[in-house]
Each structure stands twice: as C-alpha cells, then as structure tokens.
Amino acid sequence: MFHPLQVREIERLTDDAVAVTFAVPPELRAAFRHTPGQHIALRRSVDGQEIRRTYSICTPATDQPVLVLRVGIRLVEDGAFSTYALKELAVGDTVDVMAPAGRFTLEPRPGRFVGIVGGSGITPVLSIAATLLAQQPDARFCLIRSDRTAASTMFLEEVADLKDRYPQRFQLIHTLSREEQQAGLPSGRLDEARLRSLLPALLKIDSVDGWYLCGPYGLVQGAERALRAIDVPRTHIHEEIFHIDNGTPTAPAAATPAHSTVTATLDGRSGSWPVHDSESLLEAVLRNRADAPYACKGGVCGTCRAFLVSGEVRMDRNFALESDEVDAGYVLACQSHPVTEKVELDFDR
Numbered sequence: 551m552f553h554p555l556q557v558r559e560i561e562r563l564t565d566d567a568v569a570v571t572f573a574v575p576p577e578l579r580a581a582f583r584h585t586p587g588q589h590i591a592l593r594r595s596v597d598g599q600e601i602r603r604t605y606s607i608c609t610p611a612t613d614q615p616v617l618v619l620r621v622g623i624r625l626v627e628d629g630a631f632s633t634y635a636l637k638e639l640a641v642g643d644t645v646d647v648m649a650p651a652g653r654f655t656l657e658p659r660p661g662r663f664v665g666i667v668g669g670s671g672i673t674p675v676l677s678i679a680a681t682l683l684a685q686q687p688d689a690r691f692c693l694i695r696s697d698r699t700a701a702s703t704m705f706l707e708e709v710a711d712l713k714d715r716y717p718q719r720f721q722l723i724h725t726l727s728r729e730e731q732q733a734g735l736p737s738g739r740l741d742e743a744r745l746r747s748l749l750p751a752l753l754k755i756d757s758v759d760g761w762y763l764c765g766p767y768g769l770v771q772g773a774e775r776a777l778r779a780i781d782v783p784r785t786h787i788h789e790e791i792f793h794i795d796n797g798t799p800t801a802p803a804a805a806t807p808a809h810s811t812v813t814a815t816l817d818g819r820s821g822s823w824p825v826h827d828s829e830s831l832l833e834a835v836l837r838n839r840a841d842a843p844y845a846c847k848g849g850v851c852g853t854c855r856a857f858l859v860s861g862e863v864r865m866d867r868n869f870a871l872e873s874d875e876v877d878a879g880y881v882l883a884c885q886s887h888p889v890t891e892k893v894e895l896d897f898d899r
C-alpha cells in the first residue's frame with residue numbers, strides 16, 4: 551500500500567546521485583519501521599502510465615519511531631524515475647511511497663559481518679553496518695567497496711564517519727576501478743579472481759557470520775562464486791542485485807498449457823482468472839486486482855513474493871528469493887508462468 555510522503559531534503563551525493571529524505575508523519579511511523587537493508591518502492595505517473603522503482607533506505611534503523619526516511623538514488627541511463635528524481639523532484643513535493651520491504655536484512659546481533667558492494671550497492675549496506683555497530687558492541691563489520699572513481703562514490707562522508715566512530719570494529723577496503731590510488735591502497739575491479747585472493751588475506755573466513763553482497767549483477771555473481779570457492783556456506787551469503795539489464799540470463803522457456811487459470815488470495819479475498827499467453831502470473835492477477843503488490847517487475851525486489859499453494863510454475867529469473875524461501879514454496883509472481891493448467895497463489899502468507 552502506498553502512502554503520500556513529503557520530500558524534506560534532497561542532497562547531492564555525486565554528479566549523478568542524490569539522497570532524498572522523506573518526512574514520515576506521526577500516523578505512519580509504525581508502518582515505516584524498517585529493518586536495516588530494506589527498501590521502499592516509489593511511484594509516479596507519466597503520461598497515464600504508472601512507474602514504480604525501489605530504492606534502498608540508507609538511514610540506520612536506530613531511530614524508532616521513524617521520523618524521516620532517506621534513500622539513495624543514482625541516475626540510470628534512460629531511467630524514468632531516477633531522471634525525475636535528479637532533475638525535477640524538489641523539497642516540498644509529495645511522492646507515493648510503499649512501506650519498507652525486502653529480505654536483504656541483518657537484525658543486529660553479535661558477530662562478524664562483511665559487506666561486498668559496488669557503486670550504489672552501498673546504500674542498504676550503510677544502513678546495515680551503521681545499525682549493527684550502534685546497537686551491538688560485540689559486532690564487527692568489514693566493508694569492501696568498489697567504485698569507479700572517488701568523485702563517483704556515494705556516501706563517502708557517512709562511511710568515513712563509521713571509521714572514525716568505530717575504529718576497532720569497522721574496517722574499510724575501498725577499491726577504485728578507474729583511478730590510481732595512493733600507495734598501499736588497492737585499485738582495479740573487484741572481480742572473482744581478485745576477491746579469491748584478497749578475502750583470505752584480509753579475514754579469517756570461517757569466523758564470518760554473514761556476507762552481504764550488493765551491487766550490479768556481475769559484481770554480485772563474481773563475489774558469490776569467489777565465496778563459494780573458498781568454502782563459505784550458501785546460507786551465510788545474502789545478495790541484492792541492482793541494475794538488471796536485458797542481457798541477464800533467464801531460465802529456459804518451458805511449454806505452457808494452452809489454457810491456464812490462476813487463483814490468488816490477496817488481503818483475505820480470493821479470485822480465479824485466466825492467464826493469457828506468455829504473461830506473468832502477476833500481470834494476470836493485476837488485470838483483476840489492481841492492489842496486487844509489485845515494484846520492479848524484474849525479479850529483483852521481492853515485493854511480488856507469493857506462496858505457491860498448488861500447481862507448478864516456471865520462474866524466468868529470481869534475484870530476490872533466498873534458496874530456503876524457494877524450497878519453502880515461495881515464488882516471484884512477476885517472473886512466474888504456469889506449467890500446470892491450474893495454479894494457486896497466496897500473497898498473504
């Protein structure tokens with residue numbers, strides 16, 4: 551469900567990125583409580599077409615009740631929402647904002663945690679690290695971040711502040727791919743080969759309780775392969791991917807039945823509708839229930855997660871659900887196509 555929130559502040563972070571702060575009125579403060587790492591979906595209408603995008607919350611989840619929410623937005627080429635946010639959005643404007651969601655989260659607990667991030671992937675990890683270090687005196691966080699240049703690096707000050715505040719518990723490795731750095735600092739891209747040699751030299755791998763990978767598809771996939779190669783269990787790895795492009799691999803198409811029906815339960819009400827050729831289950835539900843939850847429609851944000859009560863589906867791609875959620879029977883409705891003639895989804899579970 552969307553709520554109108556007023557823009558309190560817009561701060562330019564780099565040439566192509568801003569932090570937008572929304573004021574949260576008293577009656578919505580419970581709805582906008584968030585777990586560090588979550589994101590919010592923003593909505594606007596252009597020429598009668600609705601555009602939704604999700605952006606990660608960068609503010610720590612330490613201030614409850616939530617008085618403000620701050621998100622990082624980087625300009626994406628031809629990005630309908632990011633262009634608007636950077637060029638038109640002004641303090642005092644009202645934006646429709648969905649309550650925080652997402653499972654790329656860390657509830658603060660003692661232990662050692664590592665973030666491997668690229669570009670705007672710093673946004674949720676900043677909230678995760680800041681909340682953890684503030685709330686858990688026994689926790690440590692190592693941030694390995696990769697950016698093109700120092701000038702294009704988002705949240706430089708906020709990260710430097712964590713270093714000053716927690717010199718014993720926060721470690722920062724910052725690599726720049728397009729810039730020579732001062733002596734002693736690594737430069738170049740954070741790819742799989744680099745991480746495989748860097749990580750064991752930097753950390754005692756089996757003492758790490760959780761790995762948080764966030765950024766473009768290539769970086770996250772390379773980091774995951776590097777971690778698996780040094781025997782990090784899959785259950786310790788958490789991923790969030792930004793910028794899915796059309797070249798990203800999808801599951802091979804499978805035969806879909808000529809006539810199929812989806813039954814969906816949403817907010818306690820159920821209905822059954824036909825699924826048209828090649829459309830996703832989300833599209834079939836949306837034609838009949840405009841309140842069906844979604845944001846990215848790209849398999850990334852997880853807003854459309856539903857429980858598959860019966861039947862079988864094929865997902866084009868999934869960058870949002872952890873393997874234990876898939877094993878438990880959850881699917882992304884925006885990526886799912888029916889394999890059986892009848893499919894039943896429950897969005898309320």
Ligand code: FES
Pocket residue numbers: 843844845846847848849850851852853854855870882883884885
């Ligand atoms: S709407 Fe984002 S994963 Fe389906």
